Amino acid sequence: MGRVMERKLGFWAVMVFAAVLEVGRAQLAEDFYGGTCPNVESIVKQVVTTKFGQTFVTFPATLRLFFHDCFIEGCDGSILITSPNGDAEKDAPDNLSLAGDGFDTVIKAKQAVEATCPGIVSCADILAIAARDVVVLAGGPSFNVELGRRDGLISKASLVAGKLPEPNFDLDQLNTIFSRNGLTQSDMIALSGAHTVGFSHCNRFANRLYSFSSSSPVDPTLNSTYAVQLKQACPQNVDPQIAIDMDPVTPQTFDNMYYKNLVQGMGLFTSDESLIADSASKPTVQDFANNPGNFNQAFATAMRKLGRVGAKTGSQGEIRRDCTAFNS
Ligand code: HEM
Ligand SMILES: *[C@@H]1O[C@H](CO)[C@@H](O)[C@H](O)[C@H]1NC(C)=O
Ligand SMILES: *[C@@H]1O[C@H](CO)[C@@H](O)[C@H](O)[C@H]1NC(C)=O
Numbered sequence: 325m326g327r328v329m330e331r332k333l334g335f336w337a338v339m340v341f342a343a344v345l346e347v348g349r350a351q352l353a354e355d356f357y358g359g360t361c362p363n364v365e366s367i368v369k370q371v372v373t374t375k376f377g378q379t380f381v382t383f384p385a386t387l388r389l390f391f392h393d394c395f396i397e398g399c400d401g402s403i404l405i406t407s408p409n410g411d412a413e414k415d416a417p418d419n420l421s422l423a424g425d426g427f428d429t430v431i432k433a434k435q436a437v438e439a440t441c442p443g444i445v446s447c448a449d450i451l452a453i454a455a456r457d458v459v460v461l462a463g464g465p466s467f468n469v470e471l472g473r474r475d476g477l478i479s480k481a482s483l484v485a486g487k488l489p490e491p492n493f494d495l496d497q498l499n500t501i502f503s504r505n506g507l508t509q510s511d512m513i514a515l516s517g518a519h520t521v522g523f524s525h526c527n528r529f530a531n532r533l534y535s536f537s538s539s540s541p542v543d544p545t546l547n548s549t550y551a552v553q554l555k556q557a558c559p560q561n562v563d564p565q566i567a568i569d570m571d572p573v574t575p576q577t578f579d580n581m582y583y584k585n586l587v588q589g590m591g592l593f594t595s596d597e598s599l600i601a602d603s604a605s606k607p608t609v610q611d612f613a614n615n616p617g618n619f620n621q622a623f624a625t626a627m628r629k630l631g632r633v634g635a636k637t638g639s640q641g642e643i644r645r646d647c648t649a650f651n652s
Contacts, residue, residue: 352470352635356449361441365453365469371433372457375425380576383458384522385426390455391515391630392422393448395505396487398634400476400641401447404430406648407479416484423523427648429454434647447647448473452631459627462521464578467624470631474641477650491528491593495602498595505633507626513599513608514622515630519592520582521575523567526558529592534560545597547589554592580620583613 357364376382393403396413404427405412414422430451437445449471460466489501495509502512532543533555542551550572557568569575570592571582582596586609591597599605612619642651 352472352632352637354468354470356470356472357441357445361437361444363440364437364445364449364471367436367440368433368450368453369457371436372429372454373461375429375432376458376461379425381423381425381523382429383462383576383578384518385423386429386451386454386458387426387518388522389422389426389430390451391518392488393451394630394633395501396484397476397478398636399448399452399473399631400634400636401430401451401473401644401647402476402479404447404451404647405479405650411481413479413481413484416481429458431647438645443643443645445643446473446475446641447644448475448635450647456627459578459623462576462578465620465624467628470628472635472637473631474636474638475644475647476636476641489595491524491595492531493595493598495598495605498598505630507629507633509605510608510622511626511629513605513612514619514626516596516599517580517582517612517619517623519570519596520577520579522570524570524592525564525567526562527564529554529594530558530560532594533558543594543597545589545601550588550590580612580616583609583619587613 372382372386389403390399393399393401396402403413403422405414407415414427430447433450433454434445434447437450449469452469452471452473456467456469487501489498493501498512499509502509502515507515532546533551534541536543542548546554553572554568558566571585572590573585574581585591586596586600589597591600600609612622645651
């Protein structure tokens with residue numbers, strides 16, 4: 325066999341091998357619905373835009389819903405399932421009071437998509453598109469969303485414990501839980517920037533105001549002016565329903581204010597504060613505070629990576645007809 329022929333055969337062997345690998349992995353693709361539902365993204369965007377115009381909560385609620393979906397059983401729409409017995413993923417105490425407007429957004433978008441392309445687009449993909457759309461509507465970076473996720477067949481409250489980060493976590497604990505999902509410390513810091521919008525209930529951080537330690541009831545790392553404001557908004561033993569803006573400066577804009585706040589000792593949770601307190605993460609926080617472009621780019625990259633977590637593809641799972649119920 326001549327040398328050229330040998331090289332050609334080698335080339336084809338590599339190509340075939342690569343193709344087999346591709347099929348085996350059944351990767352997500354930006355144009356996954358190009359031939360089957362080419363308008364899916366504009367249909368979803370229209371529903372999200374209408375809903376966003378009705379209530380701003382659409383934004384934080386949808387973004388957080390995507391995060392929680394992905395960290396439990398992967399980005400597979402499992403968080404959307406409603407169980408008559410109250411034992412589905414969203415019923416877990418750790419669902420951390422997910423606001424109903426996120427669920428409503430996905431359900432409405434799915435109905436609109438079904439009217440055009442029935443049985444084609446997964447609820448998991450609709451949530452991924454909607455999470456990107458709300459970020460853009462609030463002034464954040466745009467990015468292409470990879471598609472082709474299938475909807476999961478498991479949704480159990482009992483599977484939630486220990487899978488989500490808690491507001492009292494330190495940097496090591498945050499890194500552990502994010503790296504388990506294939507995300508780096510830099511991804512984790514960028515995604516935490518989502519706390520530039522939305523609300524937190526007082527009981528998630530009240531320990532930092534009233535019972536931090538025996539010598540100092542207020543967490544000494546908390547900006548003292550901010551601590552006074554927080555105490556006013558969240559009096560001791562208050563109604564657990566009360567929630568406050570997590571970014572008191574620009575609460576309705578997707579910007580890098582979260583990091584600017586951290587630099588001033590205005591991180592709301594211990595987990596937020598730990599990003600600026602720990603010398604291992606501080607330089608990234610300072611970079612994102614000073615360079616909004618770097619933050620936007622890191623956030624977009626991390627959102628795409630988040631969207632790959634545990635994604636089911638090919639013949640796994642199903643395409644749910646109704647996002648709140650398994651097909652059978
Ligand atoms: C780094 C670890 C994280 C911790 C410890 C954490 C914790 C929390 C807590 C305790 C709340 C308040 C919930 C409430 O009282 O209602 C909250 C809200 C929120 N989180 Fe996180 N989170 C983290 C990361 C993320 C990520 C990665 C995202 C999305 C990319 C995200 C998006 C949100 C949003 C948008 C809200 C506001 C929800 C609303 O207003 O309905 N968080 N988070
Ligand atoms: C979250 O879980 C609590 C119970 O822990 C439940 O009362 C609440 O309705 C759940 N939230 C959603 C949106 O399902
Ligand atoms: C505390 O926050 C205020 C703004 O609310 C800021 O002017 C001040 O510099 C901050 N203090 C520290 C120590 O960062």
